[in-house]
Amino acid sequence: MTTVDHTQLQLNVVADYKRYRDFILSQANNVTLNRLFAEHAQKYRTSANQVPNFPCSTYTLKRGAVTVHNLAPEDISVVAGVGDSITAGTGIQAKTIIGLLTEYRGLSWSIGGDENVEDYVTLANIIKKYNPDVKGFSLGKGDVNSDNAHLNVANPGDQARDMPAQANLLVERMKTEPGVDFENDWKLITLFIGGNDLCDYCDDKETFSTANFIAYVTEALDILHKNIPRAFVNVVETLNIADISVLNEGLICDTIHFFLCRCGTFPSETEREEMRAAVRSYQQGVRDLVSSGRYDTRDDFTVVAQPFFEDTEIPRMPDTSEADLSYFAPDCFHLSEKGHKAAAEALWNNMVEPVGQKRLKWTPEEPVECPSQDHPYFYTSKNSGDSSKRSKSGFGSSASDSTESGNTDTSSSQTTGLVIGACVAVVGIVCAAIFVVRRKNKNRGQPLLQKNDHVTYTNL
Numbered sequence: 001m002t003t004v005d006h007t008q009l010q011l012n013v014v015a016d017y018k019r020y021r022d023f024i025l026s027q028a029n030n031v032t033l034n035r036l037f038a039e040h041a042q043k044y045r046t047s048a049n050q051v052p053n054f055p056c057s058t059y060t061l062k063r064g065a066v067t068v069h070n071l072a073p074e075d076i077s078v079v080a081g082v083g084d085s086i087t088a089g090t091g092i093q094a095k096t097i098i099g100l101l102t103e104y105r106g107l108s109w110s111i112g113g114d115e116n117v118e119d120y121v122t123l124a125n126i127i128k129k130y131n132p133d134v135k136g137f138s139l140g141k142g143d144v145n146s147d148n149a150h151l152n153v154a155n156p157g158d159q160a161r162d163m164p165a166q167a168n169l170l171v172e173r174m175k176t177e178p179g180v181d182f183e184n185d186w187k188l189i190t191l192f193i194g195g196n197d198l199c200d201y202c203d204d205k206e207t208f209s210t211a212n213f214i215a216y217v218t219e220a221l222d223i224l225h226k227n228i229p230r231a232f233v234n235v236v237e238t239l240n241i242a243d244i245s246v247l248n249e250g251l252i253c254d255t256i257h258f259f260l261c262r263c264g265t266f267p268s269e270t271e272r273e274e275m276r277a278a279v280r281s282y283q284q285g286v287r288d289l290v291s292s293g294r295y296d297t298r299d300d301f302t303v304v305a306q307p308f309f310e311d312t313e314i315p316r317m318p319d320t321s322e323a324d325l326s327y328f329a330p331d332c333f334h335l336s337e338k339g340h341k342a343a344a345e346a347l348w349n350n351m352v353e354p355v356g357q358k359r360l361k362w363t364p365e366e367p368v369e370c371p372s373q374d375h376p377y378f379y380t381s382k383n384s385g386d387s388s389k390r391s392k393s394g395f396g397s398s399a400s401d402s403t404e405s406g407n408t409d410t411s412s413s414q415t416t417g418l419v420i421g422a423c424v425a426v427v428g429i430v431c432a433a434i435f436v437v438r439r440k441n442k443n444r445g446q447p448l449l450q451k452n453d454h455v456t457y458t459n460l
Helices: 016-026 031-045 123-130 160-176 195-199 210-227 241-247 250-260 269-291 337-351 399-405 409-420 425-444
Strands: 076-083 186-192 231-236 301-306
Touching (some): 016 250, 076 123, 076 160, 186 210, 195 241, 195 269, 210 231, 210 301, 241 250, 241 269, 269 301
Parallel strands (some): 186 231, 231 301
16 A cells, blocks of 8 residues: 655645635625626526435344444444535535535535434434434534534545544544543444545646545545444545536636636546546545455444445436536535435445445435345445445335335537626636636647646735
């Protein structure tokens, strides 16, 4: 396993999330942009509020878990989350430009605990259905240091290199979290990272190489393995940032994407293919690490790779090729409440599917799978039996079974051109930069970000 030399990494790459945050703050009082944003946000509210329907029945086992390999949902007493802005819940219910920076931690797909599963489907709320006394879930709004963050230590803009620090923070918090019996409680931890690394990949392929990515993830998991007893750790494979450009949707999305993830949203064809290869390499690296047995040295700890993002594509509107924007926040990048619900259900499905037979993609309206009375436990490498063949179709009982058993470029550029004249100078500068980037990519296939390309906005 590669060891990261922190002093050798080129850490001079400007964090895209900081650029994005600074831009949003600088435009909070921009009347024109706020008006355009309000009009733009309307299309993201369509079908966003769906009545959650988590159909799995609960039942009580005769005895609690003895090892992590017979760990059932009702055995989980503590939930925790490690990652970036997705796990922090950035922008989930945003209605204004400045609201895009709000961290709706209580609605986060893996760790949010607002209300219950009948109101908001999150992994933590699903666990609450089985054990109402579970601890650690985040609530409401706030950053990583807010009192209601609890064991959600995810931070917007963080990359793989930040995971060891998050892991150490989680260990510290878990030891002092009210109601948590650190030595005896069973813990469910979900780590999801990689999007921000890939968003900077075209700037510095060496710094954001697979070797460095996996080395940081390894360091973080080693910290958890060494310090936390009785834990089941999900590592969710990174999603495909290379195809996020299909969410470029007019002036607002183009402008936000330019600051948030330029490598993913305005790549040349060469860069797009390089990023797709990087995504696959990150995903394979995670699988290789987890399947190595490095974290299967004790009966009270394991790490499982959950691959549902591997082949997942941007959801489309029925009978059209247009992206279904209701799954996304109005920044056209982060997930909406509906998107977080979908991710929570997909993660849950992976957890109740055997290793080697986990589905590799999520699709809209797919059924929720439920633990069966024959196998009520979360699947690990040691309780999955002979499941070496990977399957895209998934595995397990559906909810009904459980009940019985017990770019386009042209259109976006035209939209941008029509509105530039009405915008303030900063938006005009960004739009012009986007136009130049697209022409450069289309006509010459040159890389998106040149060393002399700069957009100044902080003083406007």
